[in-house]
Amino acid sequence: YWLSDLPAHTKLKTLVRLAKMRWRIEHDYRELKTGLGLSHFEGRSFTGWHRHVTLVTAAHLFITRLRLKNPKAAGAA
Incomplete structure (x- = not known):
């Protein structure tokens, strides 16, 4: 079950x-x-x-952009 405070006319999608x-x-x-x-x-x-959090976030951005650019290679080693 999910509880929500969104308006009642919000689409299911x-x-x-x-x-x-x-x-x-x-x-x-x-x-x-x-x-x-x-x-x-x-x-x-x-x-x-x-600085540590900034570098980790930058690395995550880099990995995410690679994953979005070439989704088939995301699982490749």
Whole structure:
């Protein structure tokens, strides 16, 4: 079941698309943590943390753009 506060006239297709966005967000966050090292920062300064998160985000953008540009090669090693 899904609870929503969207208007009653919202189309079913829109509701399904919005519900599936949660899976995409969770998948991206897991990829950021496990594959790209988001959770590996052990520093103590905000500046260091900010640089780490910025680099991880840039790497995620790069990987995502590669995946979108050539979807057949996404699973290739």
